[in-house]
Amino acid sequence: MTAPAPSASGVRATGRPGPEEHYDALDGVRAVAAFGVLVLHIGADTGGTLRHDAGAWLLSGGAIAVTIFFTLSGLLLYRPWAVRSLDVATDRGVSVGGYYRRRALRILPAYWTLVLYVMIVYLGAHLGDVWTWLRLLTLTYTYAPHPWWGNGLGPEGLWQIWSLTVEVAWYALLPVTAAVLGWYARLRERGAPDAGRRARRLLWAIAAYAALSLIYSVLMFHPAYRPLLGAWLPRYFAWFAIGMALAVVSVRARTGSARAARFARTVARSWGTCWLIAAVLYGIAASPLTGPADLTSIDTVWTSEFRLLLYGLVAVFAVGPVALAPAGDPVMRAVLGNRVMRFLGRVSYGVFLWQVPVLIGWSELVGHTPFTGHFVTEFPVVALLTVAVATVSFYFIERPILRLASRRWRAAPVGSTAEPDGQAGDDGQAQ
Numbered sequence: 001m002t003a004p005a006p007s008a009s010g011v012r013a014t015g016r017p018g019p020e021e022h023y024d025a026l027d028g029v030r031a032v033a034a035f036g037v038l039v040l041h042i043g044a045d046t047g048g049t050l051r052h053d054a055g056a057w058l059l060s061g062g063a064i065a066v067t068i069f070f071t072l073s074g075l076l077l078y079r080p081w082a083v084r085s086l087d088v089a090t091d092r093g094v095s096v097g098g099y100y101r102r103r104a105l106r107i108l109p110a111y112w113t114l115v116l117y118v119m120i121v122y123l124g125a126h127l128g129d130v131w132t133w134l135r136l137l138t139l140t141y142t143y144a145p146h147p148w149w150g151n152g153l154g155p156e157g158l159w160q161i162w163s164l165t166v167e168v169a170w171y172a173l174l175p176v177t178a179a180v181l182g183w184y185a186r187l188r189e190r191g192a193p194d195a196g197r198r199a200r201r202l203l204w205a206i207a208a209y210a211a212l213s214l215i216y217s218v219l220m221f222h223p224a225y226r227p228l229l230g231a232w233l234p235r236y237f238a239w240f241a242i243g244m245a246l247a248v249v250s251v252r253a254r255t256g257s258a259r260a261a262r263f264a265r266t267v268a269r270s271w272g273t274c275w276l277i278a279a280v281l282y283g284i285a286a287s288p289l290t291g292p293a294d295l296t297s298i299d300t301v302w303t304s305e306f307r308l309l310l311y312g313l314v315a316v317f318a319v320g321p322v323a324l325a326p327a328g329d330p331v332m333r334a335v336l337g338n339r340v341m342r343f344l345g346r347v348s349y350g351v352f353l354w355q356v357p358v359l360i361g362w363s364e365l366v367g368h369t370p371f372t373g374h375f376v377t378e379f380p381v382v383a384l385l386t387v388a389v390a391t392v393s394f395y396f397i398e399r400p401i402l403r404l405a406s407r408r409w410r411a412a413p414v415g416s417t418a419e420p421d422g423q424a425g426d427d428g429q430a431q
Contacts, residue, residue, distance in 0.1 A: 025322050025329070027345025028336025030072060034348035036065030037160060038355045038386065042379050045359055047371035049293050059375070060293040061286025066163050067239045067311040071319050073167055074243025075250075081178035082244075082251045085185050085202060086195045096175045103171045105405050106349075110397050111164070112137060114353045118157035122360075126155075139168045142231040152231045157357050162231045164352075169233040170240055181205050199252045199260070203245055210241035213308055221301040230304075238308050242315050246323040253324065268325035271332075278317035285310035349398065350390025358386045 040062030043049050049060045080094045115136045119127060126132045126148075132155075135141035141154060142165045149155040153162045184205045185198040216234040220226055229235065252260040267274065286293075290310055291303035299307075325332050335341075344351075362382050363373070 023322075023327055024337030024342050024345075025325070025332035025335075026072065026076070027348075028332075028338070028341035029068065029319060029322055029345075030348045031341050031344035031351075032336075033065040033068035033072070034344070034351040035383065036062045036068070037352060038062075038383060039379070040065065041160065041355060041359055042382055043375055045363060045370060046373035046375045046378055048375045050371060051293075056293040057286045057288075058283075061282055064282060064285060064311050064314050067315045068319065069163065070167070070170075070236055070239035071243040071246075071315040073170065074240035075246050075319070075323055076243070077171070077174060078178060078244040079247040079251060081174075081182060082202070082247045083255070085182045085198055086248070086251050087255045094175075094178075099175065100171075101405070103168075105401055106398070107164075107168065107171075109401050110349060110353060110393050111139070111161075113393070113397055114158075114161075114357070118155070118357065121357075122157045123155055139165045141165070142228070145228075152228045157360060160352065160356050165231065166233050166236055170236075173233070177209070181209075195252065195255065196257060199248055199257070202248050206241045206245050206248070209244075210238040210312075213238035214305060217304045217308060218301055220304065225298065227298070235308075238312055239315060242312055243319070243323075246320060250324055264324035268321050268329060268332075271321035271325070274317040274321045278314050281310060281314045281317065285314055344387070347387060347390040347394045350393035351386050354389045354393065355382070355386045358382055358389055 039059060040049075043056075043059030043062065049056050084092070084094055115133075119133070119136070123132070132141075132148075135144060136155075136158070139161070141147065141158075142152060142162055153159045181202055185201045186193075187201070189197070213235055216229075216237075220229045220235070249260055249264060253264040254261075285307070289303065290307035291297075291299045322332055322336060359382050362378070362385065363370070366373075
């Protein structure tokens with residue numbers, strides 16, 4: 001690895017990934033999260049989360065994977081705006097049109113394929129329902145006030161997609177959110193731009209943004225419990241904010257702050273301690289403190305708040321060392337950036353999309369009813385089948401579309417607003 005180049009301020013940068021660079025270890029984190037969701041769903045399908053033992057709580061704790069996804073999105077997608085705010089030597093802006101285009105091309109084609117399959121195979125009675133098609137295709141079905149499927153997660157085959165509806169809502173608002181944060185960072189700035197002052201103000205603003213989740217969670221329960229609100233974006237601002245804060249710290253470390261670089265280096269070198277803390281916190285989070293293990297009983301306002309806090313802390317200590325490590329860090333490359341983890345990270349969006357249909361299909365094939373079966377024997381089979389379907393999705397739907405779009409962007413005239421693909425896939429659920 002070449003020596004890091006000096007930044008505009010004269011301080012040598014740390015070699016951490018820039019806003020358009022790819023970091024293989026984060027693919028590994030994404031893969032772990034995708035399989036965490038799979039553990040949760042298979043645990044529920046086999047009745048593992050219905051038992052009254054420690055295993056049930058640990059299986060239900062697989063929901064922490066959603067926190068990891070949201071944190072990754074905050075980290076990777078907010079990072080270009082963080083660079084724009086903190087690297088005072090650059091005048092380069094962020095193309096909002098290019099951002100929306102990349103998000104749409106990365107998310108929608110594979111998802112629309114899933115919707116078509118589910119509508120034909122499981123929801124045939126609603127094939128002529130225009131509103132169902134519209135809500136599913138636009139990822140707005142969680143906002144239906146009286147859904148015919150009777151729950152806030154979605155119809156059969158799409159239970160996992162509620163978290164993608166949250167991500168898409170966050171994607172849509174991110175340019176506005178980033179603009180407000182950037183405005184606040186520069187507010188009342190006198191004289192030469194001060195990147196350190198901007199970073200501090202960004203972190204305070206992001207903390208306030210995260211606090212909105214705690215307030216929103218209280219409103220979910222008062223004056224009456226409204227469970228559908230649990231699938232709406234404001235409840236999860238805090239988890240996206242974790243990634244956004246990590247983006248600010250990593251950019252600050254890369255672009256000239258000795259203090260931020262020292263902090264990032266300390267966290268990255270303490271990966272063992274951080275991951276041990278994350279494991280301990282996972283055990284605490286997978287306890288009655290964060291709500292029932294069966295995933296169907298009603299939460300209380302306190303378990304809801306504890307879930308936000310404890311799941312968020314797990315994400316801080318699990319993702320932090322990876323996000324703040326140099327791009328060529330040998331430990332991260334060996335553990336999370338190896339060939340197997342990179343492959344699983346590449347196909348992880350398909351793993352997320354197709355795991356529930358594969359699980360339902362496998363259950364129908366072997367003839368076991370819901371909440372029966374054996375997790376230990378079912379998990380490896382369903383995992384392998386899901387990876388197989390996800391691989392087909394990636395190589396025949398996702399990658400060809402991104403390559404086609406990338407060729408068009410590269411062929412755009414000089415001075416146009418078209419952009420190369422860059423990190424078209426770098427976010428939480430869609431790598």
